Amino acid sequence: MYTLYHHSFCPHSRFIRLVLGEYGLDLTLVDERPWDRREAFLALNPAGTTPVLLTDGFPPIPGAGIIAEYIDETHGPEMGDRRLLPVAMAERIEVRRLMAWFNEKFFEEASGPLVTERIYKRFMSEEVGGGAPAMDVIRAATANVRYHLAYIGWLARTRNFLAGDRLTYADLVAAAHLSAIDYLGDVPWSEDDAAKAWYARVKSRPSFRPLLSEWLAGVPASRTYVDLDF
Amino acid sequence: MYTLYHHSFCPHSRFIRLVLGEYGLDLTLVDERPWDRREAFLALNPAGTTPVLLTDGFPPIPGAGIIAEYIDETHGPEMGDRRLLPVAMAERIEVRRLMAWFNEKFFEEASGPLVTERIYKRFMSEEVGGGAPAMDVIRAATANVRYHLAYIGWLARTRNFLAGDRLTYADLVAAAHLSAIDYLGDVPWSEDDAAKAWYARVKSRPSFRPLLSEWLAGVPASRTYVDLDF
Known part of the structure; x- marks a missing residue:
């Protein structure tokens, strides 16, 4: 438990x-x-x-x-x-590389600033940094999403799933970060068909359903957030 | 190899x-x-x-x-x-927690900005951000070192090594980050005797010697950098 x-x-x-x-x-x-x-x-x-x-x-x-x-x-x-972290060492290295890519690099450059500026700051008091979103931070992060989406698309065109043939932590971590900002409408899916098709597959898994049912009062979800066929 | x-x-x-x-x-x-x-x-x-x-x-x-x-x-x-990542699960959790603490938090708040401002920027061209160090960044990072040093001291007073009874990745990661900024004289050792005594023990290990022999032309090492009995 x-x-x-x-x-x-x-x-x-x-x-x-x-x-x-x-x-x-x-x-x-x-x-x-x-x-x-x-x-x-x-x-x-x-x-x-x-x-x-x-x-x-x-x-x-x-x-x-x-x-x-x-x-x-x-x-x-x-x-x-x-098993989501495969046993073979070469696959473990690649899955861990992509875990760090999304949990550290994508978070620092894209999902972290977007979620902070557009969601967290609504609930933070002024003393701890709450208030209006910083538009320059949002602009920079939104631009970063595009190059990350292209990278995801490149991986998805090369492989069945992001780290190889099977679903791994790499797919779940990428989809998790994307889902948080997809709620905000910050993922330009039309720019990369391969990335979009990969995300549609991950998003339709039963493990994803609880995330898609999270709604935030006062912050409407984007048109594509829940749609499995976006 | x-x-x-x-x-x-x-x-x-x-x-x-x-x-x-x-x-x-x-x-x-x-x-x-x-x-x-x-x-x-x-x-x-x-x-x-x-x-x-x-x-x-x-x-x-x-x-x-x-x-x-x-x-x-x-x-x-x-x-x-x-073994530097112990087998027992509770110890693995604690060692990994401290690895992340230093590789992510300490790096972001202290060792990263100090090394970037005071060393890397000397060698970077202007187009990629080289030039004079930003003194406000250095001041903020130096202040952060003090609260991290107090945390290390608290761990060192509570335990034989940072994560428990034996030397682990936790000691090596903490000492590695500290050593880079100790070269610059940015660790106020006199503020915490327990942290200083722990660092003296780790620093005197043979594995540490190659690091202490790294010198940087034009950036003199601090008085305490090489001294094992600082």
């Missing part, structure tokens, strides 16, 4: 929800607003970031990358062909 | 050199200046960052965290008690 401290539009949290969904693991969600810096939350994760996974008998597990390694080590072996 | 594309003051590269040194693995170093964005280097790692580890039969392994996982999976088991 797992408990996940998350924010519904935190891309890293969305990735972990997809992973647990794919493995059929039960999950209780606890809504956390990391910018509140609650003392009890900082005790779970001194870095103050979501997600944090709790499970009996272990210390709190902080951060998408560390949770993904934990889930692989505890549940991966029993999953056989459905 | 391993080849590491690195920069001598890249904190992430230093961490990997310490790891390979502790395990007694042979290493050829290739100096890379990531800001040059050499095409051949981008082919090894599209993210364009150091370090990248090359070894026969596998794709290039990019990034300190991914290299550390690779080394653990290929060499860890034969190391027994000297």
Whole structure:
């Protein structure tokens, strides 16, 4: 039994929800607003970031990358062909490379600033940086989405899934980050058919459904957010 | 046989050199200046960052965290008690938490800006951001070092090594990041005796010697950089 401290539009949290969904693991969600810096939350994760996974008998597990390694080590072996971090070393390297690409690079350049400016800042008080979105930050991040989308399209044209023949962490992490900003209408899908077709496949998986049912009061979802045939 | 594309003051590269040194693995170093964005280097790692580890039969392994996982999976088991990512799950979680703490948080808040402003910018052309260091960035990063040093001191007072009883990746990653900025004199050791005593122990390991022999023309090392009894 797992408990996940998350924010519904935190891309890293969305990735972990997809992973647990794919493995059929039960999950209780606890809504956390990391910018509140609650003392009890900082005790779970001194870095103050979501997600944090709790499970009996272990210390709190902080951060998408560390949770993904934990889930692989505890549940991966029993999953056989459905293991999301493949056993072969060359594939592990490529899947981990793409995990870092999205959790670090895409987050820093695109999903992080877009979610912060357009969602988090609505709920933050002025003292912790809330207020109107910075349009220059949004413009820069939106431009970055385009080159990342082209990279995803290149991978999707070269391979069946992003890291190779099968669904892996790489697909889930990319789709998680994209889904958070797709809600905002910030993914120019028409620019890359291969990327769009790949995302449509991942988005139609049952593990994705809970994410698509997350709506934010006062922030309408984009036209394509829920549509599986966008 | 391993080849590491690195920069001598890249904190992430230093961490990997310490790891390979502790395990007694042979290493050829290739100096890379990531800001040059050499095409051949981008082919090894599209993210364009150091370090990248090359070894026969596998794709290039990019990034300190991914290299550390690779080394653990290929060499860890034969190391027994000297394994730097311990086998027990609770310890793996804590070691990985501290790896992320230093490779991501400490790097973003302290070692990254300090090394960039005070070292890399000397060698970068103006078009890619070279020039005089931004003093406000240096001031903010220097202030951040102090709270990180207090956290290291708290860990060192609570435990024998940063993540527990034995030397792990956590000690090597923390010491690697600190060593890069200690060269610049940016670590106020006198503020925390426990942190200083822990660093003196890690610094005196044979794996550390190659780092301490790295000198930079035109940038003198701080008084305490090489001194094992600083």
